[in-house]
Amino acid sequence: MRPAASNHENYLTRIKPQFISMNELEKAIPAEETATPRPSAEGQEPQAAEAAAPVVTESEEASAEAAPAVADESAESAQTDDAQAEEQQNYFSMSKEELVAVLKDIVENRKADHHKNVAVLKQAFYVLRNAELEAECEKFAAEATPGESFTSAPDPVEIEFKDLLGAFKEMRAAYLAEEEERRQNNLARKNEIIDRLKAIAADIDNVNVHINEVRELQEEFKKPADVPPTAVTDLWKTYQLIVEQIYDCLKMNKELRELDFKKNLEIKQSLVEQARMLADEADVINAFKKLQALHDLWRATGPVAKEYREEIWAQFKEASTLVNKRHQDFFEARKQEEQANEEAKTRLCEEIEAINIDEIKTFGEFEKVTESIKNMQARWKELGFASRKVNNALYTRFRKACDDFFTRKAEFFTKTKEELASNLEKKIKLCERAEALKDSTDFKATAEQIIALQAEWKTIGSVARRHSDSIWQRFMAACNHFFDARKKDMAGRRQEENENLAAKRLVIEALKAIPSDASRSEVIEALKEQQARWNAIGHVPFKVKDKLYDEYRSTLNAIRENFDLRESRARMNNFEKRLESMSGDGRQINSERQRLVRALEQKRGELKTFENNLGFFNIKSKEGNNMLREMERRTQRIKDEIKELEQKIKLFDEKTAK
Numbered sequence: 001m002r003p004a005a006s007n008h009e010n011y012l013t014r015i016k017p018q019f020i021s022m023n024e025l026e027k028a029i030p031a032e033e034t035a036t037p038r039p040s041a042e043g044q045e046p047q048a049a050e051a052a053a054p055v056v057t058e059s060e061e062a063s064a065e066a067a068p069a070v071a072d073e074s075a076e077s078a079q080t081d082d083a084q085a086e087e088q089q090n091y092f093s094m095s096k097e098e099l100v101a102v103l104k105d106i107v108e109n110r111k112a113d114h115h116k117n118v119a120v121l122k123q124a125f126y127v128l129r130n131a132e133l134e135a136e137c138e139k140f141a142a143e144a145t146p147g148e149s150f151t152s153a154p155d156p157v158e159i160e161f162k163d164l165l166g167a168f169k170e171m172r173a174a175y176l177a178e179e180e181e182r183r184q185n186n187l188a189r190k191n192e193i194i195d196r197l198k199a200i201a202a203d204i205d206n207v208n209v210h211i212n213e214v215r216e217l218q219e220e221f222k223k224p225a226d227v228p229p230t231a232v233t234d235l236w237k238t239y240q241l242i243v244e245q246i247y248d249c250l251k252m253n254k255e256l257r258e259l260d261f262k263k264n265l266e267i268k269q270s271l272v273e274q275a276r277m278l279a280d281e282a283d284v285i286n287a288f289k290k291l292q293a294l295h296d297l298w299r300a301t302g303p304v305a306k307e308y309r310e311e312i313w314a315q316f317k318e319a320s321t322l323v324n325k326r327h328q329d330f331f332e333a334r335k336q337e338e339q340a341n342e343e344a345k346t347r348l349c350e351e352i353e354a355i356n357i358d359e360i361k362t363f364g365e366f367e368k369v370t371e372s373i374k375n376m377q378a379r380w381k382e383l384g385f386a387s388r389k390v391n392n393a394l395y396t397r398f399r400k401a402c403d404d405f406f407t408r409k410a411e412f413f414t415k416t417k418e419e420l421a422s423n424l425e426k427k428i429k430l431c432e433r434a435e436a437l438k439d440s441t442d443f444k445a446t447a448e449q450i451i452a453l454q455a456e457w458k459t460i461g462s463v464a465r466r467h468s469d470s471i472w473q474r475f476m477a478a479c480n481h482f483f484d485a486r487k488k489d490m491a492g493r494r495q496e497e498n499e500n501l502a503a504k505r506l507v508i509e510a511l512k513a514i515p516s517d518a519s520r521s522e523v524i525e526a527l528k529e530q531q532a533r534w535n536a537i538g539h540v541p542f543k544v545k546d547k548l549y550d551e552y553r554s555t556l557n558a559i560r561e562n563f564d565l566r567e568s569r570a571r572m573n574n575f576e577k578r579l580e581s582m583s584g585d586g587r588q589i590n591s592e593r594q595r596l597v598r599a600l601e602q603k604r605g606e607l608k609t610f611e612n613n614l615g616f617f618n619i620k621s622k623e624g625n626n627m628l629r630e631m632e633r634r635t636q637r638i639k640d641e642i643k644e645l646e647q648k649i650k651l652f653d654e655k656t657a658k
Helices: 005-018 022-028 060-065 073-093 096-108 115-143 156-202 208-222 229-250 254-280 284-300 306-353 363-382 388-437 443-459 465-512 520-536 542-581 586-614 622-657
Strands: none
Touching: 073 115, 073 388, 096 115, 096 156, 115 156, 115 388, 156 208, 156 229, 208 229, 254 284, 254 306, 284 306, 306 363, 306 388, 363 388, 388 443, 388 465, 443 465, 465 520, 465 542, 520 542, 586 622
8 A cells, every 4th residue: 555645745744765976975084184275476575495695694684585476286286176177077967887987997006085076976876866765755756555664775886986986985094194294294204304403503603514415405405205185384484594694694695695696686586577477468367377386496496686676576476477467267157157158058947847648649649749858959069167065066957857758758759659650550450351341242231340440540540651551552452442343333233213203103104004993803904913013113213212202102092092982982872871870760870880899999099009009110121111101001091990980889879869
C-alpha cells in the first residue's frame, strides 16, 4: 500500500535527510590555508632585498621600513585558478565515470596542487549523485508502504570516488606537510645567515676581515627559497638592518657607494620603463602578473641615492597605479558582464520552463518546440559565464529543463510509434480481409461486408508516413477490384431490368383494361393471370421499384374495391329482398338479427387482433413489406364487413320499428 498522495510531500521531507549534503561533503578534504592577497603596489614602495654594492647610507633604513610585504602563496594560487578555470567549468558537463577518471589521473600523477580542481570535481559529482538519490527517493515515496524507511542502493562509482578523495586527502596532507617543512627549513637557514651576519656586525674591529663571507652570505640569502608568509616581512627587515649595520661599519669610500647606488638606479629605472609599458599590454591579467614580478625585482634591488629615492619610487608607483587601475576596471567590467549573463541565463531558464509539454500532442508540434529549444541552447552557448556562485546552479537548472523536454519527447515518440505500428497491423488485416472478398460474385452480401470494412478503416488511426500511401493503395485496390467487377455485372443486369420494367408496365395496363362490369369469375380469372405474369417477371431498376410496385398494388386495390362494392351492393339488395320475405315472422327476424350481431362481434374481435398484430411489425425487407400490405388489406376487408353487418342490423331495427 503506497502513501497517500496528500502525504507525499511530507514523506519526502521525512526521508530526505538521508541525502548527503554538499556542506558535509566539503569536510572530505580539509580547507587549505590561504594567505592574504598580494598588496597593490599603489601607495607602497616594494622592499629592497639588499644593496648590490656593499655601501648603504643611514637614510636607506627608512626606505627599507616602507617596503611592502613579499608576495605570498595567494599569488600562485590566483595564477593556478586562472590556468585551471576553463578545465573546472567543463566538470559540470561530465558524467560520474568521467569525473572519477579525472580524479584518478590527479591522484596517480601526484598533482597535489590541484586541490581546487578536486573541490569542483567533488561538487560536480555530488550534483549528479544527489539527483540520482532524489529520483530514488521520489520513486520510493510513490511505491513504499507506511513505516518503511528509505535506503539507497550502494553506488560502486561513488565508492571509488570516495576512495580516490581519501587518497588525494592523504597525498595533499603529505604535500602540505612537506611544503611547510621546506619553508621552515628555509626560514631556519635564513635565520642562521642573519645570526651569522649579526655576529659579524657585532665584531666591529674585524668586519673588514669577514667582507667576503658577508658577500657569500648575502648571495645565499637572496637565492629563491620561499619561507612562511608571516615571516617574510620581519625576515627581510631584520636582514636589511643587519646588512646596513655591516656596511656602515665598513666605512667604505663614497665612490664605491655611489657606484652601487648608480647601478641600482639603472635597474629601477628599467623596472619603471617596463611597468609603464605594461599599461599598453592587451592582456590585463597577464599585465598584472608581470607587474607582480617587477615588484619582486624591485624588492630584490638595492637602495639608490637619497636624492633619487622618492622620485624613482613615485615613478614606479605611478606606473603601477595605471596597471592596477586597469586590472580593477577589468574585473568590475567582468562583474557587470557576469551579472548581465546571469540575468540572460535566468530568462532562458524561465523561457524553457514555461513550455507546457502536456499540451504538445503531435510530431510536428514536438519538432517545432525542439527547434525552439535548440535555438535557446545556441543562445546559451553564446553567453559568457555568470558569477561563480550561481553559474553552476543556472547550468544545472537549464540542463534539467532541456533533459525533461527531450525525455518526454522520447516517451511520446516511443508511444506514438507503438500506436502507429498497432494501427498498421490492424489495417494490414483489413487489407487481407478485403483481398479475400474481392473476387466474390455474391455482390450484394459482399458489398455490405466491404462497406463495413471501409467504415472500420475510418475508425483506425494513422500509420507511419512511409507506410501510409502503400497500405491505403493496397486496401483501395482490393475494394476497387470488387466494385469494378460488380459494376460490370450490374451493367449487364441493367438492360434486363429495363426490359422487365416494360413488361411489368404492360401488366399494369392489362389490369387497368379489365371491364368494370365484368362478372366475378371473369375478374378473378383476369387477376390471377396478370398476377402470375407479374410474379414471373424479374427485377426492375432499383430507383423505380417501389413506385412501380405501389402503382401495381393501387391498380389491384382499385379493381378489388370496385368488385367488392358491386358485391356488397348485390348482397344488400339480396338481404333487403330476404328481409321483405320475412315480413310477419317475428321469430325468424329476431333469430336472423341475433346471428348478425354475433357475426358483428366476431368480426370486431378479428379486427382488434389484426390491429394488435400490426403494432408488432417492423419489417423492412421486400417480403416483410408484402406481408404487411396483405395484413392491411385484410384489416380493411374486415372493416368493410363490419360496416356491412352494421347496415344490415340497422335495416332489421328499422323494419321492426315499423
